[in-house]
Amino acid sequence: MTLDDKKRVLREMVLHRRFEERCYQAYIERKIGGFLHLYPGQEACCNGVMEAARPGHDYVITGYRDHVHAIKCGTDPKAVMAELYGKETGCSKGRGGSMHIFDVAHRFMGGYALVGGPFPLAAGIAKGIQMKGGDEISICFLGDAANNQGVFHETLNMAKIWNLPVLFVCENNQYGIGTALHRSTAVHDQYKRACSYHIEAAQCDGQDIDIVHQHAKVAVDHVRSGKGPYFLELMTYRYRGHSMSDSRGYRTREEEDEWKLRDPINILRDRLIAAGALNAEEFTQIEHDTDIYIEQEVIKFAEESPEPEVADLEKYVLA
Amino acid sequence: MAEIMYWEAVLRAHDEEMARDPLVICMGEDIGVAGGTYKATKGLYEKYGEQRVIDTPISEGGYTGLGIGASFLGIRPIIEIMSVNFAWLAMDQMFNSAAKVRYMSGGQLTAPCVFRSAGGTAHQLGAQHSARMEKVFMGIAGLRVVTPSSPKQAYGLLKSAIRSDDPVFINEHELMYNMKGDVPDAEYFHPLEGSEIARSGTDVTLFGYNISVHWCLKAAEILDQQYNISAEVVDLYSLSPLDRAGIRKSVCKTHRAVIAEEDEAPVGVGSEVIAIINEECFFELDAAPVRVHSAFVPQPYNHTLEMAAIPDHDDVVRAVLKLLGKA
Ligand SMILES: Cc1ncc(C[n+]2csc(CCOP(=O)(O)OP(=O)(O)O)c2C)c(N)n1
Ligand SMILES: [Mg+2]
Numbered sequence: 001m002t003l004d005d006k007k008r009v010l011r012e013m014v015l016h017r018r019f020e021e022r023c024y025q026a027y028i029e030r031k032i033g034g035f036l037h038l039y040p041g042q043e044a045c046c047n048g049v050m051e052a053a054r055p056g057h058d059y060v061i062t063g064y065r066d067h068v069h070a071i072k073c074g075t076d077p078k079a080v081m082a083e084l085y086g087k088e089t090g091c092s093k094g095r096g097g098s099m100h101i102f103d104v105a106h107r108f109m110g111g112y113a114l115v116g117g118p119f120p121l122a123a124g125i126a127k128g129i130q131m132k133g134g135d136e137i138s139i140c141f142l143g144d145a146a147n148n149q150g151v152f153h154e155t156l157n158m159a160k161i162w163n164l165p166v167l168f169v170c171e172n173n174q175y176g177i178g179t180a181l182h183r184s185t186a187v188h189d190q191y192k193r194a195c196s197y198h199i200e201a202a203q204c205d206g207q208d209i210d211i212v213h214q215h216a217k218v219a220v221d222h223v224r225s226g227k228g229p230y231f232l233e234l235m236t237y238r239y240r241g242h243s244m245s246d247s248r249g250y251r252t253r254e255e256e257d258e259w260k261l262r263d264p265i266n267i268l269r270d271r272l273i274a275a276g277a278l279n280a281e282e283f284t285q286i287e288h289d290t291d292i293y294i295e296q297e298v299i300k301f302a303e304e305s306p307e308p309e310v311a312d313l314e315k316y317v318l319a
Numbered sequence: 320m321a322e323i324m325y326w327e328a329v330l331r332a333h334d335e336e337m338a339r340d341p342l343v344i345c346m347g348e349d350i351g352v353a354g355g356t357y358k359a360t361k362g363l364y365e366k367y368g369e370q371r372v373i374d375t376p377i378s379e380g381g382y383t384g385l386g387i388g389a390s391f392l393g394i395r396p397i398i399e400i401m402s403v404n405f406a407w408l409a410m411d412q413m414f415n416s417a418a419k420v421r422y423m424s425g426g427q428l429t430a431p432c433v434f435r436s437a438g439g440t441a442h443q444l445g446a447q448h449s450a451r452m453e454k455v456f457m458g459i460a461g462l463r464v465v466t467p468s469s470p471k472q473a474y475g476l477l478k479s480a481i482r483s484d485d486p487v488f489i490n491e492h493e494l495m496y497n498m499k500g501d502v503p504d505a506e507y508f509h510p511l512e513g514s515e516i517a518r519s520g521t522d523v524t525l526f527g528y529n530i531s532v533h534w535c536l537k538a539a540e541i542l543d544q545q546y547n548i549s550a551e552v553v554d555l556y557s558l559s560p561l562d563r564a565g566i567r568k569s570v571c572k573t574h575r576a577v578i579a580e581e582d583e584a585p586v587g588v589g590s591e592v593i594a595i596i597n598e599e600c601f602f603e604l605d606a607a608p609v610r611v612h613s614a615f616v617p618q619p620y621n622h623t624l625e626m627a628a629i630p631d632h633d634d635v636v637r638a639v640l641k642l643l644g645k646a
Contacts, residue, residue, distance in 0.1 A: 033443030033622060086443070086621035097445040097620030113447035114405060115377045148376035149408075176377055178353035184376040250352060308619075310627045317616050 001051060001213055003277040009051060009209065010268050010278070011286055013043045016068045017265060018290045019077055022299065023067070023084060023098075027244055031302075032084045034097050035113075037065040041239040044264035045171045046072050046141065048212025049232070052220045053139060053167075059107045059125045061118045062141040064099035065238075066111030069141055074106035077294070078301040087305035094308045095316060107136070115176075116149030118142060119168075123155045126164035126229075137223045138166040145176025147190055156197040159229040167223045168194065169216075170233040171206065177242040178250040194231030206234030207262045210271070320503060326496040328470035329359040329435070332477035333397060335506065337367050340395065343481060346373035346386055347399030356401050357437060357496045383409035383434070387417045387486075390432045395481055403438030403490070404450045417486040418461035433480045434488045439530060439581055440618055440629050441493040449618035449625075451582040453528075456488045457559040457591070463511055464559035466490040468532040470500035472556055475509025483511060490558070492530045512557050514565035520551035523575040523639050526566070526592055528555040531579040531611075531630075538579075538635035548639060558588060566592060567599040576608040577638045581629055583613040609638045 001009070020038040027036050039046075046069050050060075056074040067080050075091055083090025084098050092102045099113040109125060112118050122140030129136050146152065147170065159166050170190045174181050187193050191201035200222055204215040212234060219230040237259040241248050248256075272278035323331070336343045349356060351364035351374040364372040375382040379400060386396035400406045406413070417430040440449040456464045463485050467473040473491070480487035517532055518539050525535035532554045539550035553569050555561060570576050576596055578589040589610035596608055614628045640646035 034445055034620060035448065083620075086623075092620075094621040095446075095619045095624070097443060099445055099447065100620070113445065114408070145377050148378045148381075150378065150380050176348075178349050179374050179376075183352075183374060307623055308621050310623060313614055313619070313624055313627050314616055 035243045038240045039068045042236045044209040045206045045234045048209045049216040052216035056106045059138045061109040061122050064113045066101045070101045070108045073108040075103040081298045081302040082305045085302040088308045089305040116146045119151045119155040123159045126166035141169045144172040160197045163228040166229045168231045173238045191233040201231035203233040206236035207264045320501045325470045325498045326358045328474035332474045336481045343395045344371040345397040379408035384412035390430045397433045400436040403436040430486045431484045432486045437491045437493045439492040445620045446617035454587045463487040466529040471502045475507045479508045514562035515554040517554045518552040520549040522549045524551045524569040524573045526578040534632040537632035571603045574605040579611040583615045
């Protein structure tokens with residue numbers, strides 16, 4: 001990534017962070033309902049991988065922690081916020097909600113709420129790419145705990161024997177809701193599980209975007225060049241609770257503080273400042289402008305958009 | 320009698336049975352250290368330890384099958400599936416192993432497991448977290464299905480389910496865990512089969528189960544006060560087997576029936592109850608029975624659409640008025 005790229009990505013990451021924090025507030029204000037899973041702390045994962053891939057061209061699929069992945073693929077943040085508000089202008093027409101952001105035009109193939117569900121779907125998308133002969137790849141972002149589902153193993157096996165162009169990105173944030181990884185999972189290094197299916201795999205820091213990007217580039221090149229699936233494990237941390245009703249009793253505040261010392265946005269910011277490509281005032285300005293954009297455009301759009309019509313309840317059930 | 324919450328009733332049943340029998344264990348996601356999504360296992364991990372209160376990986380098919388296997392040796396697992404929507408992943412083991420093993424082994428093996436799971440539409444949880452799946456479970460031979468409508472039933476049905484030598488699926492509702500109700504101080508076992516008259520009446524029978532019992536009770540109140548209609552409410556806490564005799568008895572008394580369920584039609588408790596009425600007492604009917612149910616759509620996220628998709632007590636009132644030719 002050039003310094004210009006990095007500066008653009010920093011802006012995006014600030015947007016991703018502030019967008020999610022604004023969602024938190026909107027949830028408290030009861031503008032957003034249902035379950036809400038936020039992304040702060042993990043921004044370098046999605047951004048680092050997608051900077052190595054081709055957002056809007058490559059197919060992306062993920063779980064319920066999906067807002068940022070969609071925005072990174074090119075979905076208008078306004079359409080995501082409108083979806084969270086349940087509005088007709090939302091990217092899933094208000095029918096999906098936070099866990100089901102979809103934007104097929106940008107090849108964001110959706111957020112799914114059942115843990116592990118996207119694994120075989122990602123492999124299936126890769127099968128489709130393979131059959132159609134395109135140069136896209138399929139990228140599946142999921143958590144660490146999802147790897148304990150049977151379909152993880154079934155999918156890895158099929159992806160390997162059929163040499164499918166799929167990149168599995170494991171955002172290892174150490175927890176599945178309130179259960180620590182070491183309590184639920186025999187093999188702590190997730191990439192080793194992929195190795196057992198003879199899939200190329202690597203593990204790296206998920207907080208430093210440069211490191212993520214370097215590893216993701218190797219992974220993406222591998223998959224795009226027809227060498228088959230790849231599994232990339234990113235070591236990261238979610239700052240907030242799993243969802244909104246989580247008091248985080250299963251981990252210590254010290255552990256959280258320690259991770260925050262390696263905040264992905266701060267790491268990139270400081271690197272750009274050290275390189276003379278950014279100064280502190282400029283960064284403050286970015287944050288400020290982002291907040292204004294979110295308030296005056298994103299929130300305003302969601303607030304002012306119409307609700308779906310009750311008469312359309314059965315629309316979209318069948319073709 | 321003490322008034323306690325539904326989740327406390329479920330917890331009390333766990334606690335008493337685990338204290339009594341060291342072979343009773345419970346397992347599920349986040350039930351131990353975290354105390355359970357709905358607090359139904361709160362404090363048990365501290366009390367009984369990690370061998371008996373087992374935090375499982377997110378492997379529904381795996382740990383459900385493991386619990387069933389343990390039950391072959393006489394262990395009595397209470398398996399919590401965090402949300403009934405995730406039970407799809409466990410159904411192969413529930414249906415193909417637990418429900419069939421007694422029959423296909425000619426009675427040699429049995430799977431005395433309890434499966435507990437919360438279903439239903441809560442607040443805007445969307446299509447993959449709002450399902451009701453009673454209709455799926457009640458169609459499986461070899462599996463008992465009960466669905467408590469009150470803390471007393473939640474306590475007494477779980478107690479009986481744990482002692483039962485059959486696999487029992489207990490269908491709970493996400494919105495009911497904080498509901499309060501009287502539970503006897505003394506140990507109490509609720510029968511796993513049968514039905515209960517929750518309110519006596521003469522003009523029409525409202526059949527409900529779990530949350531829809533409460534819509535029916537509220538509707539009966541409105542019908543009584545505003546329309547001078549006397550509605551009987553029958554609580555079908557056992558969905559498999561359904562209480563044919565209880566259904567017949569009430570319909571023979573009122574000659575009219577409305578069945579209320581949160582599940583969507585087609586296919587469901589409503590269709591089944593109507594089939595039973597046809598088989599048992601068709602000529603007692605003064606009017607065609609009516610079903611009240613959800614729209615046949617995956618649950619929408621938008622609040623207004625969500626409310627439009629599911630029924631409530633007003634829909635029950637409307638159904639009764641229609642059935643009586645008053646609307
Ligand atoms: C099949 C299924 N089982 C259980 C759940 C409940 N659940 C939602 S998220 C989650 C934890 C997943 O953890 P992980 O895969 O590490 O992803 P993270 O949330 O940490 O990003 C659980 C148990 C679910 N949604 N689907
Ligand atoms: Mg995790």
